Amino acid sequence: MRTSLFEPFTEIDLPLPDRRDGKVRASWAIGHDRRLIVTTDRLSAFDRILAGVPYKGQVLNQLAAWWFDRTSDIVPNHVVSVPDPNALLARAAVPLPVEVVVRGHITGVTDTSVWGMYSEGQRSIYGYDFPDGLAKNTPLPNHIVTPTTKAQAGGHDVPLTCAQVVERGLLDADLWERVMDIALTVFGRGVEIAEQAGLILADTKYEFGMTHDGDLILIDEIHTPDSSRVWMADSYERRLADGNEPESLDKEDVRRAFAELGYKGEGPIPNVPDEVWSATTARYIVAYERLTGTPFDPGAYPVPERLTANLTKAGLL
CATH class of the missing domain: 3.30.470.20 (ATP-grasp fold, B domain)
Incomplete structure (x- = not known):
């Protein structure tokens, strides 16, 4: 049973072409040189998807955009815009x-x-x-x-x-x-x-x-x-x-919680206490707030409804 009040955001289906799935993100083609990247709450380690962690996707998406902005003088990056807390419009790249x-x-x-x-x-x-x-x-x-x-x-x-x-x-x-x-x-x-x-x-x-x-x-x-x-x-x-x-x-x-159970990526994924996941949400939010110097503004759940509305507003759906 989850200790959170809602289920983490782990799946999304959008009416866009050329879907590509990674462990944490899914992306779709927008025209010939853009991709819409959606970051879910899935958590991977040992090259496996282990669970969904509420707000994790939003932290990753928004914090990465923050860092991309602060390193763009060193190297160009793929950010075009951030139409939703969990989404990024990006330059297409191989x-x-x-x-x-x-x-x-x-x-x-x-x-x-x-x-x-x-x-x-x-x-x-x-x-x-x-x-x-x-x-x-x-x-x-x-x-x-x-x-x-x-x-x-x-x-x-x-x-x-x-x-x-x-x-x-x-x-x-x-x-x-x-x-x-x-x-x-x-x-x-x-x-x-x-x-x-x-x-x-x-x-x-x-x-x-x-x-x-x-x-x-x-x-x-x-x-x-x-x-x-x-x-x-x-x-x-x-x-x-x-x-x-x-x-x-x-x-x-x-990683340590799973390693202590002898798990390093092979075989069935063992269960760990719910506290591991709630503590992970808290750590991710603290990292965001400490680095950016701004309070974390949690997006509404369920994410798919909010995401679809924001992408429609941005003209991407």
């Missing part, structure tokens, strides 16, 4: 076949996380050599790019070295160099803004795409609790000293 993860701390519980591999005894990870004696959740000497392949349906992301991106023909050398430079610069901006909000941006994932005109742009989402690990700065040192995990404002607590 995604690059590489997910670009930038890490500022050694952390994580998944098999592709640096800490996951380091804790199993690996010292050469993603093409970088790590010394013995590193502690979980501590800063890395430098921000690093750790690419992965994009998971296919039912599969998992596969770690790559930066050199393998070019060696395997996923991207040419010049484009990959541009992507890495942009990713590190955007991450640096994110770290600075998060610090001003009393937060630590520990790591994040970026996706890039090429428009029909051949422009490289940032797509998907940026510095959200879904794509990043975000920690509270004021309790960070104390919690590490006590041997505890950082106080997070992302979905890492969900």
Whole structure:
């Protein structure tokens, strides 16, 4: 039984062409060079959809738009407009076949996380050599790019070295160099803004795409609790000293809850207490408010009715 007063927004059907579904988002074609992207409340981890979390989709959509605006001087992005709290009108782009993860701390519980591999005894990870004696959740000497392949349906992301991106023909050398430079610069901006909000941006994932005109742009989402690990700065040192995990404002607590049950993406999805999901909603909203400096204005539920009305008003339906 859900502790919320309404069901999370997990499904949507719109009378638009060329529907494409991801774990969290669905998109449709608007003309030849635009796409309407709707962000649901679905939460994914371990490359599986685990549940629906109320207001999560709205936080992701609006916070990503906020971040896109604050990094547009570094790299163009796909935002055209935000016609609804859960929807984005975007420039159409072909995604690059590489997910670009930038890490500022050694952390994580998944098999592709640096800490996951380091804790199993690996010292050469993603093409970088790590010394013995590193502690979980501590800063890395430098921000690093750790690419992965994009998971296919039912599969998992596969770690790559930066050199393998070019060696395997996923991207040419010049484009990959541009992507890495942009990713590190955007991450640096994110770290600075998060610090001003009393937060630590520990790591994040970026996706890039090429428009029909051949422009490289940032797509998907940026510095959200879904794509990043975000920690509270004021309790960070104390919690590490006590041997505890950082106080997070992302979905890492969900990953840990499932990992503690022995689940890492294979087999039936186990049940976790309802409190895990209500706490996740609260963390996402706190992240939004701390970063943007504005109160979260919850959109009306059920979402499909509100969404349809707003898209009609915007001339998109």
